Every structure is written in structure tokens, then in C-alpha cells.
Amino acid sequence: MEAFAFHNPTQILFGNARIEELGGILKNDGIRKCHLIAGGGSLRENGAYERIQTSLKAAGIELTETWGVQANPTLDKVKEIVEQLQNSGSEAIIAAGGSSVIDTAKAAAAGCFLKDPWNAFTEKEKIEKALPIYTVLTLSATGSEMNGNAVITNTQSRQKWGMFSPLLYPKLSIIDPTLQSTLPFKQTANGAMDAIAHILEFYFADEKALSTLAIDDALLRTIVEMTDRLHYNAQDIVARGNLAWSATLALNGLSGVGMNGGDWGCHGIEHAFSALHPEIAHGEGLGVIFPAWIEYLSEKTPSQFLRWARCVWNEDTVALAVRRFRNKLHDWGLAGSLRELGIKQNELSTLLDMIMIQPTIGGVFKLNKEEVRSLLMLAF
Numbered sequence: 001m002e003a004f005a006f007h008n009p010t011q012i013l014f015g016n017a018r019i020e021e022l023g024g025i026l027k028n029d030g031i032r033k034c035h036l037i038a039g040g041g042s043l044r045e046n047g048a049y050e051r052i053q054t055s056l057k058a059a060g061i062e063l064t065e066t067w068g069v070q071a072n073p074t075l076d077k078v079k080e081i082v083e084q085l086q087n088s089g090s091e092a093i094i095a096a097g098g099s100s101v102i103d104t105a106k107a108a109a110a111g112c113f114l115k116d117p118w119n120a121f122t123e124k125e126k127i128e129k130a131l132p133i134y135t136v137l138t139l140s141a142t143g144s145e146m147n148g149n150a151v152i153t154n155t156q157s158r159q160k161w162g163m164f165s166p167l168l169y170p171k172l173s174i175i176d177p178t179l180q181s182t183l184p185f186k187q188t189a190n191g192a193m194d195a196i197a198h199i200l201e202f203y204f205a206d207e208k209a210l211s212t213l214a215i216d217d218a219l220l221r222t223i224v225e226m227t228d229r230l231h232y233n234a235q236d237i238v239a240r241g242n243l244a245w246s247a248t249l250a251l252n253g254l255s256g257v258g259m260n261g262g263d264w265g266c267h268g269i270e271h272a273f274s275a276l277h278p279e280i281a282h283g284e285g286l287g288v289i290f291p292a293w294i295e296y297l298s299e300k301t302p303s304q305f306l307r308w309a310r311c312v313w314n315e316d317t318v319a320l321a322v323r324r325f326r327n328k329l330h331d332w333g334l335a336g337s338l339r340e341l342g343i344k345q346n347e348l349s350t351l352l353d354m355i356m357i358q359p360t361i362g363g364v365f366k367l368n369k370e371e372v373r374s375l376l377m378l379a380f
């Protein structure tokens with residue numbers, strides 16, 4: 001097992017009726033003025049907005065708001081929020097929504113103290129300060145509620161880039177699974193696939209981290225099983241809670257302990273899909289590229305992939321496990337190829353250029369341009 005550091009400072013409040021505690025916690029933290037960031041109207045429909053308002057009001061905390069953060073969140077929205085934060089003099093951010101909202105909050109929390117928020121992504125400026133972030137999660141997927149990562153799209157330069165800062169871990173995240181029981185199944189499945197992908201980005205990186213691999217096997221099996229249960233019954237609150245917590249654990253550091261930071265090649269590739277076509281959901285794009293990536297690499301280094309086939313899918317060959325994986329995603333209604341995602345053959349060379357901003361992609365399995373071209377053809 002490789003040397004590692006592990007530290008996660010985010011406090012989690014899990015379960016229903018936890019939103020009611022938010023105002024008191026903010027007050028205890030000495031916060032008097034807060035800015036709420038949210039997406040569309042679902043926060044009002046599921047009652048969370050009213051509950052947040054009531055809790056803050058009872059604690060005497062002033063609230064300003066920005067709505068309208070969309071999937072594949074943009075730098076333009078981040079800049080708009082930075083301006084509002086500076087004008088309102090807010091001392092903290094409440095990010096109430098899914099990962100698009102939380103990632104936007106992180107970029108804005110750091111962006112307040114930078115010349116340009118995009119500099120955090122290009123690393124032109126170092127993040128040395130950020131507003132504290134409190135989240136109310138409404139869609140489990142990226143684990144953003146318990147990590148310091150954010151992914152934002154710069155629509156002008158067509159770059160969908162990620163960044164990390166230890167200053168961007170939320171101070172507190174409220175995970176109330178009942179808030180997710182009205183989600184369309186497609187969104188649940190996209191979130192589940194994203195969580196699966198986060199674990200898989202680490203999974204093949206080191207065969208010696210056996211304790212981490214054992215945790216990852218259990219998380220992968222649980223995510224598949226809980227998503228199947230929710231496909232059958234969206235109101236299954238036990239499945240909803242277990243899926244939510246598994247998705248958090250998939251990217252809060254635990255699933256990657258001793259794994260050299262993971263590979264992240266598939267994420268780099270998928271970010272190009274949704275930068276070119278913002279209508280492509282991140283999880284669905286990953287569901288196309290990951291089975292193809294496993295198929296492609298398992299021919300070169302089969303032993304690392306055999307464990308996954310056996311422990312997660314109970315199959316004796318990688319080929320059979322990949323087939324089970326693809327069939328499962330198909331059952332959940334996710335696209336099975338780049339073509340089904342709406343990507344055209346004449347866009348492949350543009351995609352390839354967007355993916356290959358470095359000579360190779362992937363931290364562990366370093367693929368060059370020709371290899372990525374073959375992989376895209378396999379996924380097409």
C-alpha cells in the first residue's frame with residue numbers, strides 16, 4: 001500500500017428533519033448574513049427552500065439568493081454570484097441543490113478572493129481564502145458535498161475543467177434522502193453511474209490497497225443494488241438513503257486511500273463530451289466511456305481487472321463482467337454508445353483535440369492520442 005494522507009473536515013448531518021438545525025449551526029458559527037445558491041424550482045417543490053428559510057429566520061440570519069444554476073454549471077454564473085456575494089457582504093454560502101449548485105458555490109467561494117474565478121482552474125492564482133460553504137444536498141452523484149473538488153465549464157473557451165482546494169470542503173452538509181424521492185429515475189441512474197465511475201477511477205490504480213478495494217467492492221455492489229431497487233420503487237427510502245451515502249463515500253477520500261490519486265482518464269474524456277454537448281449528463285457520458293475503457297485496457301493488463309469482474313459482478317472473465325455492466329446501464333435507460341449520446345462521427349476529431357491537451361491522459365494508465373482515438377471508436 002502506498003503512503004497516503006487522509007483528512008476530511010466536512011461534518012455530515014444525515015436523515016430527515018436535519019435542515020431545521022441549519023439556522024442554529026450558522027448562528028453558533030458566528031454567521032449573520034448568508035447567500036443561498038440554488039438551481040431550478042425543485043427546491044421549492046420538495047419543501048426544502050421553505051424549511052431553510054424558516055430555520056434561518058428563527059436564528060435571525062439574513063438571507064440573499066441566486067437561483068438558476070444549471071447542469072454543467074458555467075463560469076458566467078460563477079462570476080454573477082461573486083458580484084452578488086461582494087455586494088451583499090455575505091459571510092457564508094448555503095448551496096442547496098445537486099453537484100452543479102455545490103460546485104458553483106465552491107468556485108464562487110474562492111472566486112470572491114481572486115482577480116478572476118477561472119484562475120483557480122488554470123492555477124494562475126492560488127486559492128488562499130474562501131467563504132465557508134454549507135450544503136443541503138438534493139441529488140446524490142459527485143460527492144461534492146464532502147470533498148474539495150469543483151468542475152465548471154468555461155463556455156467561451158469550451159473548457160470543462162476541475163479544481164481542488166482543501167479550503168473548499170463544505171463546513172457542513174445535510175443529506176436528507178427524502179428530498180430525492182421525487183427525482184425522475186434517469187437522474188437517479190445518472191448520479192449512480194457517476195458514483196460508480198468515481199470508485200472505478202481509483203479501483204484499478206493499485207492492487208495492494210486491499211482494505212480500500214474491499215470497501216470499494218462493497219460500495220459498487222451497494223450502488224447497483226440500491227439503484228435497481230429505486231428503479232422498481234422510487235419511494236424506497238432505505239435504498240435512497242444507502243445510495244446517497246454510498247455516493248458520498250465514493251468521492252470523499254475513503255474510496256481512494258492508498259491508490260496514488262487514481263487514474264481519472266475517463267473523467268477527462270467525459271468532460272470533453274459534455275463541454276462539446278452540454279445536454280449530455282456527466283453520469284450518462286461516463287456510462288458510455290467506462291465499459292469501453294475497461295474492455296480496452298483489460299486486454300493489456302487483465303489481472304487488475306479480474307478482481308473487479310469477480311468481486312463486483314461475480315463473473316470469471318472481464319468480458320462477461322463488462323457485458324453485465326453494459327446490460328445494467330441499458331436496463332437503467334442510459335445510452336450505450338457515443339452515437340446514442342448524440343455525438344456524430346465527424347465530431348470525433350474535435351473531441352480528440354479537446355481531450356488531448358497533454359501528450360497522454362490518465363494518471364495510471366497513460367493513454368496517448370492514438371490509443372484514445374481507438375477507445376473513442378470502440379465506444380462509438
Ligand SMILES: [Zn+2]
Nearest residue numbers: 142194197282
Ligand atoms: Zn464524476
